[in-house]
Amino acid sequence: MQQLVAYTVIGLTTGAIYALASSGLVVTYVTSGVFNIAHGAIGMIAAFSYWQVRFEWGWPAPVALFAILGVLCPALGLVIDRVALRGLAQATEVTRLTATVALMAAFIGIATWIWPPENRQPFRGFFDGNNVSVLGVNVGWNKIIALIAAVVVAGGLRILLYKTRLGIQMRAVVDDRSLAELNGARPARIASASWALGASLAGLAGILLAAEVQLNVVPLTLLVINAYAAAIFGRLKSLPLTFLGAMALGLTEAYLLWGQGQSWFPETIGGFSTSGLRQATPTIFLFLLLMLLPQAKLRAGAARVRERSAIPQWNTAILGAAVLVIGSIAVTGMMTRSNTIYLIQALIMALAVVSLVPLTGYAGLVSLAPLTFAGIGAVLMSKMPGDGNVVSLIAVVVVVALIGAVVALPALRLEGIYLALATGAFALLVSILVFNQGKIFSNGVAEVPPLRLPGVDLSQPRPKAIFLSVAFAVVGLLLVALRRSSLGRQFVAMKDSPLAGATLGMNLVRTKALAFAMSAAIASLAGALDAGKVAPDNYTFDRSLPILLLAIVSGVGSIGGAFFGGMLLGSNTVLASIVPSVSNITQVMPGLIGLSMGRNPNGTASQIATGFRPVTSHPQSLLTALSGIGALWLLTSVDIISHWGFFAALVIWGLGIVPNLPALAVTSGRSRALCLLIAAVGMGIAAFFDDIFEAVPTGGRLLAIIVLFVVVGNAIRRIHTPVAPTSKSSPDLMGLTGFTPEELSQSDRAIKVVP
């Protein structure tokens, strides 16, 4: 009995922390309409920063708390709102979701960089060592404080949102932003206020949680899953229900913990160990809740300008496939063995990225689990009899496709963030409950046999790289065929307007399941063809995030874009290995690239994101871009430019200059010469970076690189494209933005609407 009371207290206090985290999530969602995937990451950053000032610098606890919750977190919230999300107010839900995924990836990268795992000291909670006796059970002060904080926050939020003018304005802005503005509210300020508040709540939860589970980047970030589950319990609206959900979750976890110590608790179910069960509780909770959500209402296509990618043409697709295969044969002939292995990794990544093309690009469904399917593919391939037989590969692909469809079935009723969360929960569940089983990965390793083809030895890097290029080319061509087929049109129709699709007699369930199956099948190739020893860590949820990010940033509707995204992911490894001093930056890169999406459409950073798309569809520019990178690599490998110089030049080239290449190709005369001059000066500074910035520490150098690329990129863009007057897109004109004014006035005259 005494034990039961003890575990109840533990459950309630854990629940209180979850409640704090989830209330912050609900507040930002209710007031800004953005479901912040990065919420946990903010809490994680707050916990680490608190540890830094409290235990490393020895600040007194109240000062440290104020510095983190009163200054750092609100500032972080403001920056996120201003930099990452403001420009996305009119964007689709998927885009906004991706921006917060980018944030999460960036924060994880930053934290691993600033606080490397090897020099972390223990994190002590408030009044550590002092306990209070509650019903005969000793409870730490940290837990008591968590409980009190949760109650105070619950009451405070209720009053704020329903009784104060700011709160009512916050809710009004979500209802109708421009109407609120017409009533004198200032939506921008209100959104900033709610982000500042949400970040502080995340920070508080993070600090309280860190005292319980210690400092660890990914677990602290992912513990927010608990918050997601509680928030979903409250349907992302109701704070009381959210608190209730958090408490229920905390108690379930505590009782499971208690149960696992009891003799009656089964150690294995059906031969599978139950040890991961408690860890998986919140995720199971989340998954079940999502399954119980009511069917999403069919919506008509909202009138807004969407991102559209052109229908791929056969001649360019075949040309692209041929160039890829011939190129890989030529390139691998010159490459060293280790570089070929890097290329193989990049190609595997490209396969994983391209798996999102039918699902996210065509059908508009988000998945946070591409690598989970790759992992299942790898495991099945390693278990399959036949030792790398082609028939086994086909069997693996078919089975994973079926798994994809089955997983999709319960998720089919969901949309937008709910669907994304369900796929994320699936990824976590597979990681915790399946991949961690000794039966699946024996001693944490699985041996994927190389595919056996007659006359080719795929255990050697070069044939393997060439084979993977061929595989990517084939997948690409199949996707082109799909996009041009009636099923492909159904995918796109479902993305545009499920309602219209359904009224035209489309079977949405079948279409969605097929999209998931195809995506899973392609992703399984990324696992099954990755021969060698693989570990479950290769296929975790947090590794899937950069895949989704790069897919979306590099143009998820286009196969060329997916290839580019894969190469970019692969190049991170290359960069980290040849430039060890900047390896940390490469961890932050995907996040930063994804974030750039969120900038104002006329800002610099979004030019980077959208800027890559024209490059991937403009062969000369793509060639120039890649030769530039090759040249830099060459110059670095013969020690003409230093590692820092290489990195700086790569950033200036890749982010500042490459996006401008297609436009430069059609500019001429003086402005072109001027652009080239600016580019040359920028690259020159970058190449001799080490000499110029000799005395500057790492942070300053990074800042200098960022300033340099912003200046160079902006200057070039301003010169070749004069600044257009700002105007909002017309709701009446969806899809009509591709016309030039001349074409429009021509058509106006043709249909005699103007005299």
Place this chain on the structure above:
Amino acid sequence: MSGIGEPILELKNISASYDAISVLHDVNITVRRGEVMALLGPNGAGKSTVLKIASALMRPTQGSVHIAGHDLTGAAASELARLGVCTIPEGRGIFPNLTVRENLEMAARKGLSVSVIQERAFARFPILAERRTQLAGTLSGGQQQMLSLARGLATDPVLLMLDEMSMGLAPIVVADLYEQVQAIAAEGVSVLVIEQFARTVLGIADTAVVMSHGHVRFSGNARDVDEATLSSAYLGTK
């Protein structure tokens, strides 16, 4: 009655475009104090764009917006609202997930307390008092329109702009609402009414502007708007 008061809203040489597509060409409109102006024209004529520009929800590419003689081109919409420009956008200008009371509270600002707003609103539309704790989204269409009108008027606006108020409402409700609009104008508030259906509004308007394809085709006394003017604007006949 037209042309007596000083200008309250002046749009001078306004051109506007959505990205590459220009929708207004050199539009000049002046609304004077206490005047009810009807802004008419077929679908796509640019009426709603005029309203967006006048309420600062959108910036013109050329021209200027003057309120009571002050150049306010480029000001924020919230700024204009605080200066007494009240806009009721197309399709019920209410917040569906706030209660009636909270909807009214949105209009409160320095020097204008919630209780005063409620008093004024409930005096004008008593039905709203009964529904004050109800979510605004659950009101009937006519009541929603009353709520947005009541909230707008409680702020003592100098200029009231209504976009397609009659849309989706029963004719009898529309007649009721327009009666209120007439009463408001009699109190000295300038009113700009946008309607696609000309007959409803010409009865209460002093002046009228007829637009088509982004051009002002007619501007003058409401009584002078005849079949010929309308049909040439709506049907393109000369």
